[in-house]
Amino acid sequence: MTLGHYIKQLRTTANMSQPQLAEKMGVEQSYLSKLENDKSVPSNEVFRQLLDALELTVDNFMLGAQGQANKHHFSQIPDIESWYARQFRDNSIKQRTLLYIAILLVSLGGSCFYVGFQNLVFPQKLYEYESKGVVLPNEPQDVFSSWSRFVPEDANMEEARRTMLKRRDISIVLSFEYLGDEFIKEVEQGRRLYTMSKYVKQQTRLGNALLQFLGLACVLLGVALMIIEPRLTRSKV
Structure with missing residues (x-):
């Protein structure tokens, strides 16, 4: 979806005509028509006027375009480019956090299983x-x-x-x-x-069986987290 098409979609959803939105933005109707037909790209200042007119934040504006936005087209506006950069940074932090948790689960699970299997805590x-x-x-x-x-x-x-x-x-x-x-x-x-x-x-002891079960569960959970991590951290915009 192009930026112009999305602006038109937002205007229609807000039940506003081109003249009404242009007036609220403080621009000419002909200029708004060019924006909606992708014949012009709004400056950052005009983009902020659009957000004010539609009573939206950058987050609301972008989240409404989930999975449909043409990133190259949208990124021509500095505020949206900054939003993409912030999303990438936050996504990277989330990705690293999930990987650290997965590695910790696998390590902890392996240790628990070994301790239970070798009867190190509960001698048999x-x-x-x-x-x-x-x-x-x-x-x-x-x-x-x-x-x-x-x-x-x-x-x-x-x-x-x-x-x-x-x-x-x-x-x-x-x-x-x-x-x-x-x-x-x-x-x-x-x-x-x-x-x-x-x-x-x-003498079989329940503690060792529980440690092995807990260890195996942690390892499986960690591996599963590694597998699904790309889906959890994939950008939706």
Whole structure:
């Protein structure tokens, strides 16, 4: 669409005749006729008079020509040329911002997926520690496994065995953190010796699955943003 055709379209939309618009602009009707027939290009001053007469801003004027304006023809007016330059600058900033966001999403998503896949935040190795009972003060740590070595020679072994069986009180501690092959925990009547089981269990944790899902979602969103970015930043005028 040419500039002259667009001026005529705006005048018609405003329900104004050529004489009426020419009078409001302060120009001759014959000159306005030349403008509408693309036989003349308005100066910047005349263009501003046109905007005042139609009660439009440059933004309103240009947005009304979305997708139809002949850029080369319209850009002959300095105010419109400046408008195009501003649009290009704003569009470039928007384009860079979207690309930065897309790159950030892909980077963040990749990191989240890796952390979840490698179980770096939520370990999946489950360590099992077992204590056979409470070790009383002044008793050796291995009293439950080697109690017979500490029974006096003149004592009744069977009675000592029954006593130790009564004292057996199995306690299990499960931990995703490695606490060593064994550790001691103080309790009310003495202390407990916890020894790690020979087998380490693998326990699936929801946190790792969520991190992988979140990471994959961010990567896909970032890639999608890169693909549609040209459409989002494409100039409509």
